[in-house]
Amino acid sequence: MKKVYFTLLTIFLMSLAAKAQSYQKTQLGLKAVINATVVEIQFYSPQIVRVIKYPEKDNFQKKSLSVIKNPEKTRFSIDKKADKILLKTDALQVILNSNTGSVSFASHTGKALLNEKESGTVFTDFNDTGSKTYTVTQSFILDKKESVYGLGILQNGKMSQRNQKVHMVQNNTWDFVTFFQSDKGYGLFWDNYSPTDFSDNPEETSFKSEVGDGVDYYFMGGGNADGVIANMRGLTGQVPMFPKWTFGFWQSRERYKSQNETVEVVKKYRDLGVPLDGIIQDWQYWGDNYHWNGMSFLNPEFSKPQQMVDDIHNLNAHLIISIWSSFGPKTPQFQELKEKNMLMDFQTWPQSGKDVWPPDMNFPSGVQVYDPYNPEARDIYWKYLNKGLFSFGIDGWWMDSTEPDHLDFKPKDFDNKTFLGSFRKVRNAFPLMAVGGVYDHQREVTSDKRVFILTRSAFAGQQRYGANTWSGDVNSSWEMLRNQIPAGLNFSLCGIPYWNSDIGGFFAGAYNRGGNAGSGAKNPAYQELYVRWLQFGAFTPMMRSHGTDVPREIYQFGKKGEPIYDAIEKSINLRYTLLPYIYSNAWKITNGQSSMMRALMMDFEDDKVKDMNSEYLFGQSILVAPVINAQYTPETIVKTNEDTGWDKKDTSDKPKTLAVDFTQKKSKKVYLPAGAIWYDFWTNNKYNGGQEIEQETAIDKIPLFVKAGSIIPIGPKVQYVNEKKWDDLEIRIYEGADGEFTLYEDEGDNYNYEKGKYATITFKWNDSKKTVTVSKQKGSFSGMLKERKFKVVKASSKTGMSDTASEQIDKVISYNGNEVSIKL
Structure with a gap:
């Protein structure tokens, strides 16, 4: 009898062991059946892994709408120890628990990145118009102090998206992307298109989608935000170049x-001499x-x-x-x-x-x-x-x-x-x-x-379609202006770099007086808001003025010589002088996986910027700190949306006309990230990073700072993007660190750059030797300049933006495409 019991026990234990080890290696990873659930782990690259889960009794067949990458041949190993199956590439470790089916992710050195919650995979039967399917949920465990970013364009004013629940169904002003990335250097794309809840609380972080035949997500390493974005674009599509003229100023109205x-x-803009491209x-x-x-x-x-x-x-x-x-x-x-x-x-x-x-x-x-x-x-x-x-x-x-x-x-x-x-x-x-x-x-x-497409909504992968997404019919309020900064930054952190908002807000009827449609342009309360929104808009990928109720053309706000008009004109002109910098940064997006609007956590290891929702980098050199609180007028509380905003009835709580002196100087607090020296863009005064300063503002000036080691090309004053060639650029050097900048040029409005018809010139600053080196020009295209001059300016407190170019020049370089070095 003992022998029978022993035999039965042996068979039972062997069956358990077989079940625990029930997996098969596949070309892409492995496939296992655990607790009646199929788990597939598929490597798309050494840094990108796909996880699929579905009930054993079903088949899972899916062609992704977002993912266009074909899995590349990836070397990986599989090692089983006890109840853990370890898959390793040169970049990632993926650990499958053979008892529970939960998956964990770590760096190649074993640093923990993300864990699925045990029993965190849930399939709930769902009848989708006669098709038997599931509501699917996958829960994860995040570190308590971890910050995550992304999820699309969210109008919640938050930078980090921890400790909240977001119901993700596309609408007018909230554009959802089922993706987040962490400050630990990884990203996660939940590949599901049905109504989805993202939920984060101290116990778990989860995606729950109303319809899905299985759980399907991609985990990607990257080491930092740029690395994660590079992998997300590698997975869902690269970003084409926009026409050069789209980076100028755009006027619109409803x-x-x-x-x-x-x-x-x-015609009016041309008569006034104010730049306009669209x-x-x-x-x-x-x-x-x-x-x-x-x-x-x-x-x-x-x-x-x-x-x-x-x-x-x-x-x-x-x-x-x-x-x-x-x-x-x-x-x-x-x-x-x-x-x-x-x-x-x-x-x-x-x-x-x-x-x-x-x-x-x-x-x-x-x-x-x-x-x-x-x-x-x-x-x-x-x-x-x-x-x-x-x-x-x-x-x-x-x-x-x-x-x-x-x-x-x-x-x-x-x-x-x-x-x-x-x-x-x-x-x-x-x-x-x-x-x-x-x-x-x-x-x-x-x-x-x-x-070129301007669109009101987006989803993962849309960056491959030449589209710039705007944030919808937002209302004209200071609160909404404040919300646009983290909205644009989180959208960019999803890998979709082109974003803008209606400058001045869409619904502005609260600022009109006495039923006089359009009178808001003369209302100081709206004038101040519009100018500040425009100044912010100058440092977004598309500078576009648009809205209803109050016409936004510059001449609606007054005339030349008046503070509001002059402030508007100054911002537009500033945008155009930065076009060589902006267009070159567009090439870094297309060719180098960069982002134009950069959350400060992308570039600085400074805990104070991890959740900062009021400042950002434009490109990798210019720190933008928009004025996002009223300084001259009371803040008007405006509560409208795409339904109520169209109601033109007069209300008694509209802002009153005020006597306002827009020539007064004001100030605001600005935090300068640690790890860099910063130059005031306007005065070139220097500040050490890691401190908050009180910065002077004016109606025509917001705080802007340039990181030491930056090289910024300044373009000519023009009325439209292509009016003048870049044959006499000013090159600004911000000493204090070594620096490099690559100027990009092409034909401007065709796809010949995809055939290699473009040119680059790299400028390098050696801070210890105080030398500027202009590299040999690489590449060529039709209409390319053969000879030009570069006016080199070393930033100092004597060479602020308000000075004339002739007073700033340190050296003039005659350039014919060959390398040249000069000492400043």
């Missing part, structure tokens, strides 16, 4: 009501709401569209135009898409056929959103866009409502069928598909004109 008005704005035509050029987004100039006020485009081009400006993700019932697009069952049925903007607020639902518009998940629907969209607008030579696309607008939400709306399943299943990827459809089609048509 809306110019005739082609004559649109052209006259450009004008934007908003909605209703197609006529009424029943012809919504017809992509045709049916409005009689736009009867000669080719002349409008030609007039703008002859003024050396560019035009982008509003297009939407929905169509009115009287458009041919609607009819063709409807016949092919490619429209979705839920309430979207505009709800009424009458252009009134609130919507008069006695006259429903019948506007419906199209299905961009369907490749044929994307073909149809482009067919009409190409014929109706692109054929006129329009320069780019303002893709509004790419989230899309989803009004009067009802749960059954998610039951709408798309090409890829229920709308519920793919909801958050809508902007990725809509924007990608336009980019891909234009690239197929021509390589002579770079795609």
